[in-house]
Amino acid sequence: MDTVKDNLAAVEERILNACKKAGRNREDVRLISVSKTKPVGLLMEAYDAGARDFGENKVQEILQKAPLMPDDVRWHMIGHLQTNKVRQLIPHAAMIHSIDSEKLARAVSAEAEKAGRRIPVLVEVNMAGEESKFGLSPEETEDFVRSIAPLPGIAVKGLMTIAPFTEDPETNRPYFAALKELCLDIDRKSINNVDMYELSMGMTGDFEVAVEEGATFIRVGTGIFGERIYASQGQ
Numbered sequence: 001m002d003t004v005k006d007n008l009a010a011v012e013e014r015i016l017n018a019c020k021k022a023g024r025n026r027e028d029v030r031l032i033s034v035s036k037t038k039p040v041g042l043l044m045e046a047y048d049a050g051a052r053d054f055g056e057n058k059v060q061e062i063l064q065k066a067p068l069m070p071d072d073v074r075w076h077m078i079g080h081l082q083t084n085k086v087r088q089l090i091p092h093a094a095m096i097h098s099i100d101s102e103k104l105a106r107a108v109s110a111e112a113e114k115a116g117r118r119i120p121v122l123v124e125v126n127m128a129g130e131e132s133k134f135g136l137s138p139e140e141t142e143d144f145v146r147s148i149a150p151l152p153g154i155a156v157k158g159l160m161t162i163a164p165f166t167e168d169p170e171t172n173r174p175y176f177a178a179l180k181e182l183c184l185d186i187d188r189k190s191i192n193n194v195d196m197y198e199l200s201m202g203m204t205g206d207f208e209v210a211v212e213e214g215a216t217f218i219r220v221g222t223g224i225f226g227e228r229i230y231a232s233q234g235q
């Protein structure tokens with residue numbers, strides 16, 4: 001079986017190749033090791049191989065793992081977030097990638113303020129209009145960004161998307177390209193308190209294409225930690 005260290009090296013190689021192909025600097029793409037469902041022992045293997053950015057989709061898992069991992073780990077919340085979980089998440093989250101409602105944005109801002117923080121967030125966009133996914137439609141994203149921009153406890157940094165599951169990564173290229181366009185469009189409006197720079201897109205199956213289309217964060221789980229096994233069906 002491949003070790004996490006070997007897997008990370010292989011992913012790193014693929015990122016480098018994609019950067020080369022696209023004429024981008026490797027430093028402009030940050031790799032998030034998506035460790036959901038995986039035990040802390042495996043996260044430590046990734047940490048020892050140099051990983052510092054970890055992605056989880058459940059607040060509960062961040063709460064369990066954070067005390068067991070070194071302090072310089074940056075936790076990225078990448079899954080759907082319920083407002084009643086926000087308070088517990090705030091002390092741990094380096095960034096929240098999944099802002100998808102005004103109610104959630106307000107809750108995050110309020111709790112961050114109480115904690116004396118201004119937390120970087122991304123707005124989740126459902127580029128393919130999939131019923132099963134959260135996120136704003138591309139059409140409503142600019143108005144949404146304007147509505148949350150004044151909130152004092154958050155800093156909007158860009159956009160995130162979860163592209164459809166596919167065997168052929170090329171089929172997701174138009175979604176990644178369109179997210180980048182949307183980001184540039186909104187950036188041109190120069191909305192106060194909004195920095196439209198970060199693009200969180202690309203997973204194990206399609207991250208090279210995402211890097212070619214301008215991803216600044218890629219979120220890779222299976223490619224680093226292996227297949228996830230869920231106790232019950234459904235994810």
Ligand SMILES: *Cc1c(COP(=O)(O)O)cnc(C)c1O
Nearest residue numbers: 034057078203204219220221222
């Ligand atoms: C699980 C997950 C990933 C990682 O998926 P892989 O295909 O295992 O790389 C990326 N982003 C989000 C939002 C996820 O929930």
